[in-house]
Amino acid sequence: MNETPSAVTVAAPVRSPRPRFHHVGVQTTDLANSVRWYEDFLGCRQAWSLDRFSELTRSRLPGIRELTEMVLGDIRIHLFDRPGRSSDPSESAVQFQHFCFSVDAPEDLVRLRERWIELHGSGRYTFALDEPPTDIVVDADGVRSFYAYDVNGLEFEFTHVPDGQS
Numbered sequence: 250m251n252e253t254p255s256a257v258t259v260a261a262p263v264r265s266p267r268p269r270f271h272h273v274g275v276q277t278t279d280l281a282n283s284v285r286w287y288e289d290f291l292g293c294r295q296a297w298s299l300d301r302f303s304e305l306t307r308s309r310l311p312g313i314r315e316l317t318e319m320v321l322g323d324i325r326i327h328l329f330d331r332p333g334r335s336s337d338p339s340e341s342a343v344q345f346q347h348f349c350f351s352v353d354a355p356e357d358l359v360r361l362r363e364r365w366i367e368l369h370g371s372g373r374y375t376f377a378l379d380e381p382p383t384d385i386v387v388d389a390d391g392v393r394s395f396y397a398y399d400v401n402g403l404e405f406e407f408t409h410v411p412d413g414q415s
Contacts, residue, residue: 272318272325273348277401280315280330282375286400287326290361290368291350293319324350347396347404355393355409358385362407365397377402 277283287293296318306313316329352358365382368374382397394408 272327274327274329275399275401275403276310276331276333277328278330278333279375279400280317280328282400283328284317284319286368286374287319287328289373290364290399291321293321293326296320296325347406349406349408352407352409358393358395358407358409362395362397374400376400 275283284295288295298315298317300315302310302313302316310329310331312332314330316327319326319328352361362382362385369376369381376398377400378398380398383395385393385395387393391411392408394406396404396406398404
């Protein structure tokens with residue numbers, strides 16, 4: 250009996266692309282208010298602005314008027330001016346629920362929360378939601394966090410994760 254060796258084809262593993270996070274887009278109806286807020290609260294700087302858009306952008310974001318990139322270290326926030334209504338966290342909608350920034354030390358949370366309260370009290374900004382930041386809470390693992398809304402009603406979490414935790 251003659252055996253014919255079978256041909257086994259081994260496919261080379263397909264390398265899946267590994268995307269990296271580039272920016273978060275925040276829609277606003279008051280670009281100047283948002284730019285000032287991100288500069289004053291987070292210390293962002295304006296990288297660039299544009300007011301001419303591709304057909305693709307205009308079809309996806311009808312009415313877009315202007316876009317400004319704000320930068321904080323490796324974080325990029327694209328603020329874009331487009332007519333619409335303010336967000337309401339009491340409504341259920343498909344959206345990002347919150348965006349989280351981590352800080353190096355627990356006292357940084359205290360300073361950020363105080364800065365939010367100071368800027369809110371200054372009267373220089375219009376807020377879609379007039380809600381104060383939450384208290385700073387500590388979970389069972391020692392992770393500290395508080396939540397606050399930006400001027401557009403977008404919720405942010407600010408957190409400190411103790412060393413050795415992810």
